[in-house]
Amino acid sequence: MANKINVNNKKMLKICLIVYAVVIITGILFSIFMGLKLDINFSGGARITYSYTGDIKQADFTSAVKTALDKNFTVSKNESLAGNTKTYTINLSGKNALSTEIQENITKALSEKFADNNIELYDSNSVSSSVAGSFFAKSMVAMVLTALLVVIYVGIRFKNIGGISAALTALCALILDLAVTFCTCAIFRLQIDSNYMAVVLTILGYSLNDTIVVYDRVRENKKYYPQLSLNDNMNKSISGVLTRNIVTSVTTVIAVITIIVVAEIYGLTTLRTFGIPMAFGLVSGCFSSLFVAGPLWVLWKERKNAD
Amino acid sequence: MKSKRVGKPVFFVIFILILALTYTAFFGISDYYGDKKKTYIKGAEDIRWGIDISGGVEAVFSPDIKDVKITSDDMASAKAIIETRLVNLNITDYEVYTDNANNQVIVRFPRTAGDDDFDPQAAIQELGASAQLEFYEGDDNSSGKPFMTGEVVKKAVANYDEEHGYVVSLELNSKGADAFAVATSNAYTNGTNISIYMDETNISTASCSNGAITGGSAIIYGNFTQDAAIDLANKINAGSLPFALTVDDSKLQIISPSLGSDALRVMVIAGSIAFGIVCLLMLVRYRVHGFVTCIALLGQLAGTIACISGYFPNVSSFTLTVPGIAGIILSIGVGVDCNVIAAERIRDEFAKGKTIDGAIDSGFKNSLSAIIDGNVTIVIVSLVLMGAFGTPDSLIAKVFSPIMSLFGSSITGAIYSFGYTLLIGVIFNLIMGVLASKYMLKSISQLKFLRKPALYGGKKNG
Secondary structure, three states: OOOOOOOOOOHHHHHHHHHHEEEEEEEHHHHHHOOOOOHHHOOOOOEEEEEEOOOHHHHHHHHHHHHHHHOOOEEEEEEEOOOOEEEEEEEEEEEOOOOOHHHHHHHHHHHHHHHHHEEEEEEEEOOOOOOOOOHHHHHHHHHHHHHHHHHHHHHHHHHHHHHHHHHHHHHHHHHHHHHHHHHHHHHHOEEEOOHHHHHHHOOOOHHHHHHHHHHHHHHHHHHHHOOOOOOHHHHHHHHHHHHHHHHHEEEEEEEHHHHHHHHHHHHHHHHHHHHHHHHHHHHHHHHHHHHHHHHHHHHHHHHHOOO | OOOOOOOHHHHHHHHHHHHHHHHHHHHHHEEOOOOEEEEEOOOOHEEEEOOHHHHEEEEEEEEOOOOOOOOHHEEEEEEHHHHHHHHHHOOOOOOOEEOOOOOEEEEEEOOOOOOOOOHHHHHHHHHHOOOOOEEEEOOOOOHOOOEEEHHHEEEEEEEOOOOEEEEEEEEEEHHHHHHHHHHHHHHHHOOEEEEEEEEEEEEEEEEEOOOOOOOOOOEEEEEEHHHHHHHHHHHHOOOOOOOOEOOOOHHHHHOOOOOOOOOHHHHHHHHHHHHHHHHHHHHHHHHHHHHHHHHHHHHHHHHHHHHOOOOOOOOOOOEEHHHHHHHHHHHHHHHHHHHHHHHHHHHHHHHHHOHHHHHHHHHHHHHHHHHHHHHHHHHHHHHHHHHOOOOOOHHHHHHHHHHHHOOOOOOOOOHHHHHHHHHHHHHHHHHHHHHHHHHHHHOOOHHHHHHHHHHHHOOOOO
8 A cells, every 4th residue: 555644543633632622612612601593493482474565575574673673583484375465474482582572562663664564463473392302302312223223233344343342433423523513503603403403414424434434444454464553553544545535525525615605695594504514514524533533442442452 | 356347338328328317307208288298207397395495385273173171282292193194295394383372283384386286275184184083883974973993093004905906904903803893793793884984084884794803903995096095094094183173274374485585596506516516526636537426426316316306106206305405415425435435446556556457446346345334324324314203104114113112203304304315315326336337437448548547546657
């Protein structure tokens, strides 16, 4: 193998863990002091619908609501299926979001700004979250089940190099990646909505795949160079898959950034909650599988052998 | 270690097949009789998009009963059953909210403008139906009280039966089995009939000329079509609502896409540009292999789209949402990775001084284990997600049911949709990225003007 680059896995582990610690602590501080923005799907909240006549631009409507409402909200445009009633719905997340006072303020502000449009309160609902508690319980079980099956599969396929411990450190890398996506949302003040769920799932698959490529190379090098110590093997394997890792990561990250940029150019800001945590998660996935999963596993094995 | 050469025409055959699949998967095959469009094969245009992308319909359901106290448990079970019915209708993208103060269930689901196959009003009626299955002795329900109801049904399956055509077979619990044995034995001795009603509509009246049925199984027949039998089985499996729900038609609304009104067009543009950039990067770094990669990725994308749009007659169409698109993006990422792994291995082999055929051969061989293990891991992820968040009666869900049944039914279509597109994408990656890429590269590298290692990332004078 002609590998010019030589990686010192333990040194890289140290650097990476420091970076991860900084990112995660920052993320936690942000979520404690600035709070998290939860979508109405997750937190429940209130939905107030106003009917109107004539034309009102969504942006104008949103800015009018903003003057009366000091909270996070989203606005959606509707039309009745049967008749020709046009409405806007304001979605407010959080408990006790809908006090009569708030509602009156909004109604007043809207009626003043759109005096010619017959603004009328059409409907208002206080809703429970559409994503129930059992969803979170089930998600946890699904995660644990996935982890278990992956550990079993990797354990069998990588038996020669001690697969179960390898799978467990792969999961450590995965947890770091998921933490990074979460911290991204906290630090960039992005709303946690159903797009975020898609990000978590994507990173789950991507990170595991990345780590397996590293282990595959360790398995192969062990076959061809049985005299190498695990530490040297890991250094050689990381160097061997480094180009592949960089090419794949750069390609996917560029693709995701392209999607965000194009969406922003066209004013589609709702894809931010999808693209930004995804891009950071992908970068993290690349580093964590190279410099966290593998090196941690070497440390584990070395400690075990020393005992 | 010499492997068989692949002939030159192989590349062109695979290339043309993939182009044909791509063209038909994206554009479909249809023609016009005057104004009427007749679709033979569904294309990307026929994909049903989620509420987040193309908007939908919002309906507010209220219980159709008066003077009965409705508990929040009733509302929660109504929500769970509506969710199951939505997924049974292949609507995986929905939002269901309950408003316990006003006893309302607010349901939003996607509707594409101009979609004639999908009638939102019919869907809403189906969602709100109480789905009470009742069994009566006699020719109709005039006897007043049913001897058993849908509650005793453990499972309903649509089957084909030589004698009766399409039927729905029911598996009953012990209480149901006893009640059914008594009723059928009475019917047999007296020569009377048993009638089955769904929401007060007679769906079957039949005699018991073969004697009492004691095994705890029953069949419902009555000239069903295949679709009607499947619908009925799904309806029974989803369970009955504690009360029928009706919709105030004046509150039926068309909602604009939650991502913004232009979302679909922008995402198509963004996706195409991103795909183009990925192809460009592959071409620049891997030359000929990059070209083969682009074709394989196109094939993978087309295959995935085909499995979502209803291109294949036996794979029904699927609502595509942002998580679903994320599944496609991840699978394309995996597809890129699979080709990158192979291409880097081939470069390594050139660096060792191998010939073109030798390098390509061992490059693919060495990369296979990493690709397979990576892909299988992702398949595991997608199967667990589909099992945990899909309908309880799907095949995958049954495998996991001993664990998942502990958590009640919490179906989350968005995650199911992610698992589905990911699974399909990875399967097509194994076909396109692993098999098709290999044969295309082996074949194209036989062409005289392409027999230079530099064109594969090898050294200039390798």
